[in-house]
Amino acid sequence: MLHRSEIVRLRQDFEQIADQAFTFGKIAGADDVQISLQETENWTVGARNGQPLQRNNSIRRNALISVICKGIRASAATTDFSPDAVRRALDAAIDIARYGERDDLAAFSDASDYCADVRDLDLFHPWDIRYPDALAMALEAEESALAVDPCIQQTEGASLWSSTGLSFLASSKGFMGAIPWTQHGISCSPIAMRDGARQVEGWSSSERSVEQLETAADVGRIAGERALGAIGGQQIPTGTYRVLIDAPTVTGLLGEFMRAVSGPLLRQGNSFLANTLGEAVFPEHVSISEDPFRLRGRSSAPYDADGIAGTVRNVVDRGVLRGYFLDLYSARSLKMAPTGNGGQTYNMEIASALTAPSDTLQEMLRKLDTGLLITHMAGSSDLTTGTFSRAVRGAWVKDGKIVHPVAGVTVASNLREMFSGLVAVGADTVERGPFRTGSWLLADMSVGGSV
Amino acid sequence: MSGLAENSMKSSRIAGARSALVERYGLDEAFLRKVSENALGKWGDFADIYLQSRASENWRIENGKIKAGTFGIDLGYGMRAMRDAEVSFASSQRIDRAAMEMMARQLTEGYGDATPVAPTGTMQQSSSERADLYGIADPLLSWNADRKIALLRSIDELARSLDPRVVSVNASVQASHETVWVTRHDGFSSGDIRPLVKLAVVVTVLADGRREMSGSGFGGRAGYEVLTPDAVEILVRKVVSSALTKLEGRPAPAGPMTVVIGAGWNGVLLHEAVGHGLEGDFNQRGSSAFSGRIGERIAAPGVTILDDGTVPGGRGSLNMDDEGVGSHRTVLVEDGILRGYMHDLLSARQMGCASTGNGRRQSYASLPLPRMTNTYMEAGTMDPAEIIASVGHGLYVDNLSGGQVDVTSGRFVFEASEAFLIENGKLSAPVVGATILGNGPDTLRQISMIGSDRMLDGGVGVCSKSGQTLPVGVGQPTLRVDDLIVGGKGS
Structure with a gap:
């Protein structure tokens, strides 16, 4: 998980990558360069039918580098942030721009249009939870769904997930902004069965901070009630x-x-x-x-x-x-x-x-x-x-x-x-x-x- | 192709993948095997590492202006350890020995107290007796930029020249070149190199203030050379004509009726109505409407449905799946009897059978799932014209846009982007806004006539499951289905 101190360091890295890209761009003949960088760490913990099911951790980076060359816009993406890779992506974008058509509408924002005041919107609230505790929450959501009615005997699973990221945007026309953010979620999908019919229904809650999330018990209960309410659906006349x-x-x-x-x-x-x-x-x-x-x-x-x-x-x-x-x-x-x-x-x-x-x-x-x-x-x-x-x-x-x-x-x-x-x-x-x-x-x- | 040539094609494919993903980063198969073994810890009974790189590009024309494309490279790996059905998975984009060793250690952290289990033996080797299904050349390099631009311009010009009511033309070409490598804890290793190309054309027409849009495309696992001038012209003419037909469309009727569904791309019906419900994961846990029904009659005699990853150049075809298992031609329904499900390694071992080569993943950052490749129904014997003639009052569906299914209840829905009323055995007025709804198991039983005109789609299908999208193929002959629910606002 990315902590606040790492976000600060990452932001500095990103600023450096952007500065290098602007310098490369000028040398290689781009009139303007815009670079968007994102690093995200995700984890998911899933349970199904009372058993642990899945534990995923992933780290993803993505850079999108756009250039304007003689009024033509082109871009290249890379997942490698090394100076060489950024340079290659920039060269690729400049190369592609040779084939496009001039389109002044595609120019980057004018300096005066960029966001002048990048506000802190309090979007960064990492979820520091140990695996056994996360698993217990997923199991609790599932149990709560199963407790709704005897016709709910199994689920398609319950899971907890969390993403932490830094999104960064910089333009050679004079803009640099970084947004640290988190998003967490909990979901549950019980199956109701009656008289040979089955119906899966789900409920989920997703928020910036754990405190804002609905409780595991509520998510499971609401999901269970929705599945129960949907089982045995019949047609009505046209x-x-x-x-x-x-x-x-x-x-x-x-x-x-x-x-x-x-x-x-x-x-x-x-x-x-x-x-x-x-x-x-x-x-x-x-x-x-x-x-x-x-x-x-x-x-x-x-x-x-x-x-x-x-x-x-x-x-x-x-x-x-x-x-x-x-x-x-x-x-x-x-x-x-x-x-x-x-x-x-x-x-x-x-x-x-x-x-x-x-x-x-x-x-x-x-x-x-x-x-x-x-x-x-x-x-x-x-x-x-x-x-x-x-x-x-x-x-x-x-x-x-x-x-x-x-x-x-x-x-x-x-x-x-x-x-x-x-x-x-x-x-x-x-x-x-x-x-x-x-x-x-x-x-x-x-x-x-x-x- | 001679056996020798087939072998050399396969070995150059595997050598190419090894060179691009393993050797290039200072790795070797022995190291990857060691890391997979370490990933088992004291906990797991199966582990694998999947490395993948994908280069992609797209070029498009919008309102007569060429938009210089986007070029991208995505590269990374995923590592998983399993114990029975439980999976611990991690992915990263940092390919080096130290990072991989650390990931292997972290994968089963917290599982240290589990009773050690014996790792499973060799689960399944990649079956590769047959020739490769597509070339390994990079499609991005198969045409230079000028040719792609010339193609897009010719499409724009042709579409506008066909009818003055054409007010906007959007066309794009996309290509990707993907290389994958799998090494398992038991030492099995293999790789694949997969080209993919697609052309998409969308046309908007306007007349008397009414605006309609129509789109289509084609492609496959090949280079841009599949986009031949003749095929492109047929496509553009068809898209323009469909959009113009929609201008004449009246609201679709509502209620149950007999529906005749045209051949080819409309196989998306089977994909939704039947295909997803026969994926192994749903059936293993008993959550599909088709669970526990192997050997039962689920459709009329004559209905045979296959999932076939071995169609040469097919959009959903794979030399091996993303777990290293060779693609199969899997009979799902044979003459109306349910014969089998589609499996990845996990669902196969839970159900005590072999993988059918359907273990696919969107990328290194996602876990493999049982997924379709090219799914189609075999031809019957009826002349398609006879099928239409057999309907007194109903709906003929020429082209479906997307669909969705709820696997648990079996209910599916799809939208008919081009449809006509059938009156007294003849096609009459075009209709718009027809949503068609059914239940997979019921719909299979309601197939009452099967045409002799089985076709695969042109190569544009995209399937989404658990947030992962993948290229797939679909196909079917003309079908008559009795008693589907049509939803429109007409009467």
């Missing part, structure tokens, strides 16, 4: 129903929203949300905020892959789309300002003015009244057209009460219609990846099931 999507599943939809308003799709017009800035994409009661700087935030970072800082902002303000997620290249293509989202999504939260603190999942089921509760989705959307069609699992709800689990059905709509038809957001908030949201109550969707 038709049109109201839908409630639980909070963990909604985070997947937010990911699609984010990709649809991000640079790579927008700059080629290949998003169903292209040219919608200033338009109502959600109903008026909904806002979506982004915060790059939350202390210990899972998706906090002082700057992006271009060295540009994000901002605290409302991406959606009272339903209206106010901002895109733009890397530098896409921003220049669209003749807009970069938003510091190059390869980086920050902490996002969706809020509804209609949400009351009492809007638990139970209350949201009451609001659904009769319809389909969705707890799992498989498949992906066509972001060019917004066409949405997925395989789902969940439960049939009647008069606000769960009647039976549902599986083997599809739901279909269009993402634009789903976003604008969002009826209510629950207070049953979860955080997954960069997203924080409650469950979503949606108007009618087409469900494909039995005849």
Whole structure:
């Protein structure tokens, strides 16, 4: 594991490598050089069915060296940080640049665009735990899942993992930044079995520091309850129903929203949300905020892959789309300002003015009244057209009460219609990846099931 | 090829791998064996070291502009010790004797109190009676930069010239050259050198404010020379025509219906519906919908499914897998009867059988798992046109985009990127947004007709499992499957 003292030394090493690369680059004829260096140490401890299963340790380094030669950008990657290897990668990039086409949009950030204040966002909290203790925690999560119900007799495993790293970016145009970070996690995947049917479900928690993690017992229990709730799913008849999507599943939809308003799709017009800035994409009661700087935030970072800082902002303000997620290249293509989202999504939260603190999942089921509760989705959307069609699992709800689990059905709509038809957001908030949201109550969707 | 030539090809492959990964870093096989033995400690019963280097490049054209590519080298090793099913694993990028010796010591630290066990004997040698399946030449060097750029430009120009509704063309060529070396505690050593090339083309069309996108590609374990002008032209024409067809598409219907699935790449259906569920690890622990069913009839007579790592030049083909076991042609389902699973060394020894050469890993930093190579269904006897003609009302799927499966329940889903309604035995309107859903064991039983037109895909498949992605091949003949759930928003 990398400790704070090693991070300091590593940072000095990285600064030296960057300085050498800038010097080499100048001699070899590059106009500008940008170097991104990363060192990560990971460990994983896994258990299954009461037995230790796996113990992994890995150390990984990666360098990405980009050059601009006569307005042409090219890059080379290496996992060897020795001066010779860095030199070879630089030469390779310069060689490749001879064949590209001049593209001024691909230039590195201007000196004034780089993040001026690399804040310490308190992202570095190494997890110092001995192997037997880590194993005991994994076993505890599994036991807690098995204790939920006799129909849970085995699991696909429980594991603990931890990553510690230093991410470094430097540009010959005048930027040098280093971000020490950690990320830890615990997960459990029990299998429920009843009447010959099997269903695996999982739950996990991932945070910057151990103190923020859900306990092993909670992770196992929630995973077990989800597996129990999903076993024995049946089809419902093909038709049109109201839908409630639980909070963990909604985070997947937010990911699609984010990709649809991000640079790579927008700059080629290949998003169903292209040219919608200033338009109502959600109903008026909904806002979506982004915060790059939350202390210990899972998706906090002082700057992006271009060295540009994000901002605290409302991406959606009272339903209206106010901002895109733009890397530098896409921003220049669209003749807009970069938003510091190059390869980086920050902490996002969706809020509804209609949400009351009492809007638990139970209350949201009451609001659904009769319809389909969705707890799992498989498949992906066509972001060019917004066409949405997925395989789902969940439960049939009647008069606000769960009647039976549902599986083997599809739901279909269009993402634009789903976003604008969002009826209510629950207070049953979860955080997954960069997203924080409650469950979503949606108007009618087409469900494909039995005849 | 004569036996002599085959042997010399194999020996130059192994010598090449030894030179690139072992000798180059001042190592030798005796040292690697000693380190593997040390890695056992008093605890393990099996250990191996896997060294790997991969050079890769990609070049692309976006909106008419050539993007100079990225070139990368990844190099490192992983070391594992096992005791029964328990694995201790570590990986690093520092290839030197001292670092390896230290890793071997640390691998079983904390396990010192375990009752010593006898290491397993020679588990399995690399079977290599046959000729190598692909050349060892570096594909990155097979064409100079000008040729790659000329190819990308010609694709952009051709696609735009085919129809004025084409508004954007993205194309990329990617190549990698991978060298691997395995040494086990029992002294077994072997290596492989693996080329891989892929061309991908994505076209966007626009008409009356409606925008549709379509993409496809091809490649294989070879140099860039597989990207012949004729094959490239066929691909570009097909991609443009699919995108234009989608412009006419109406929303797919919803509900259960008969689905006819076209040949070739659509074998991704089998990959999801059946393939993953027949991987040894899931079956060893009883978590697959196919667990404990060897010898049972699981499909109609006529259904024969293979995993075949020995297809010459195939995207999923391997001279040896990442544990040193030679690739096999494994019969999974024979005439409807479940015959076997796909194994790596671990799942094989837990189930008391031999590895089928399916032990694959994304890189030195990941553990091997039972993974597919090229998975396909054998041809039947029906004319594909007859199969379509047999359907009164249903869906014809010309092209599937990706899919997913939940191995435990057997439920899978995939998206039809190109599909047509079948009305009275004839193809009618194109539909968009068709998600198709089924249950692996049920779907196998619902296959009611098998075409004579078995094809393998063009060489673009990527499979993901436990966070590890790998190149794979898929294939199938035209199939009629009764009663799949189609999910669209039309009626």
